[in-house]
Amino acid sequence: DVKVTQSSRYLVKRTGEKVFLECVQDMDHENMFWYRQDPGLGLRLIYFSYDVKMKEKGDIPEGYSVSREKKERFSLILESASTNQTSMYLCASSLIGRKGETQYFGPGTRLLVL
Amino acid sequence: AQSVTQPDIHITVSEGASLELRCNYSYGATPYLFWYVQSPGQGLQLLLKYFSGDTLVQGIKGFEAEFKRSQSSFNLRKPSVHWSDAAEYFCAVGVGGGATNKLIFGTGTLLAVQP
Numbered sequence: 001d002v003k004v005t006q007s008s009r010y011l012v013k014r015t016g017e018k019v020f021l022e023c024v025q026d027m028d029h030e031n032m033f034w035y036r037q038d039p040g041l042g043l044r045l046i047y048f049s050y051d052v053k054m055k056e057k058g059d060i061p062e063g064y065s066v067s068r069e070k071k072e073r074f075s076l077i078l079e080s081a082s083t084n085q086t087s088m089y090l091c092a093s094s095l096i097g098r099k100g101e102t103q104y105f106g107p108g109t110r111l112l113v114l
Numbered sequence: 115a116q117s118v119t120q121p122d123i124h125i126t127v128s129e130g131a132s133l134e135l136r137c138n139y140s141y142g143a144t145p146y147l148f149w150y151v152q153s154p155g156q157g158l159q160l161l162l163k164y165f166s167g168d169t170l171v172q173g174i175k176g177f178e179a180e181f182k183r184s185q186s187s188f189n190l191r192k193p194s195v196h197w198s199d200a201a202e203y204f205c206a207v208g209v210g211g212g213a214t215n216k217l218i219f220g221t222g223t224l225l226a227v228q229p
Contacts (some may be wrong), residue, residue, distance in 0.1 A: 004157070031215065040123070042204060042221035043158075058216075090157055094215070100146030101164050101215055105157035108184045 003027070004106035006091055012112045019078040021109050023091030026112040030096035032074035033103065034058075034066060049074055050096055081113045116141050116209050120220035127195050128228045135190040135223050137205030146208035147180055147188040148217065153201045161203075164188060174198070200227045 007022035023034065031050050035043040035058075045058030047066040055066050063085060068077040072094075078085055088110050092103040119130040119138045127133055139145055146165055152224040164172025168179040179190045187207060202224045 032218075033142060043219040045216060048216065092158075097215065100163065102148070102160050102163065103158075103217055105150075105159070107157045108155075 004091055004093055005100050006089075006106040006109050008109050009107060010110050010112075012114065013078075013081050014114055017078075017081050017113075019081045019111070019113075021076040021078075021089055021091075021111070023074045023076070023093075023106055024072055025074075025091075025093040025104070026072065027093065027102075028071065028103070029093035030071070031094045031101070031103075032068065033077045033092040033094075034064075034074065035090045035092065036060070037090055037108070042092065046076065048093060083113050084108075086112065086113045087111060116207060116218050118205050118207050118218055118220035120203075120205055120223050122223045123221070124226070126226040126228060129197050130194050133190075133192045133195045133199070133225070135203050135205075135225070137188045137190065137220060138186050139188065139207045140186065141207050141209070145188075147179075147181060148206040148208065149173065149177070149188075149190050150206065150219075151175075151201050151203045152204065152222075158204065161190070192201045192226070194205075195225075195227055197227045197229065200225055 005027045033048040034046045049055045049068040063078045090108045091106040094101040094103045117140045148163045149161040152158045164171045165179045203220045205220040
């Protein structure tokens with residue numbers, strides 16, 4: 001079974017703090033993704049990576065950065081957290097290839113910024 | 115522009131009743147279509163996907179979906195709903211390819227099941 005794990009299920013941070021969300025997958029997938037999920041907006045892509053040290057902006061990259069130093073690990077960084085970044089963050093991974101590749105999701109991290 | 119529309123934000127059905135969740139997509143090429151389910155507090159799980167061939171696709175947990183190109187739709191169905199089906203359901207279309215294959219998601223449909 002594909003397993004995608006996220007470092008925290010719940011996180012509470014203060015405005016201005018630097019926040020790291022970690023994601024690890026164990027299936028040797030090339031692609032990894034970070035989404036945020038908000039009620040009524042569905043899932044919106046923040047960043048994705050198709051190889052180590054490679055990254056591409058998604059639809060809403062502002063206020064976020066990412067790091068992929070190893071193939072299995074993809075980190076989302078909030079350089080200076082703000083209250084409008086309170087959300088559910090989901091990590092996913094997939095094989096590289098056709099646009100029909102299945103993405104496998106982690107359980108999510110619910111972040112509250114006070 | 116590529117997009118996915120799920121017109122129903124919230125649906126309530128009785129246990130044992132049939133279910134249909136609607137999904138419409140906008141995509142210029144042959145679509146790759148997905149349905150995911152998210153149980154409360156969990157990540158997303160793939161229910162089924164359509165690539166090509168038979169337009170009626172079978173998935174897990176007794177779900178099926180039908181691709182209708184003429185209507186740009188990919189509706190999800192289940193003949194008899196169980197209480198454990200209460201969850202949020204997301205339709206998605208695959209775009210890009212190679213290094214840039216991505217999914218575009220709809221806004222989701224929240225399913226409640228009445229006893």
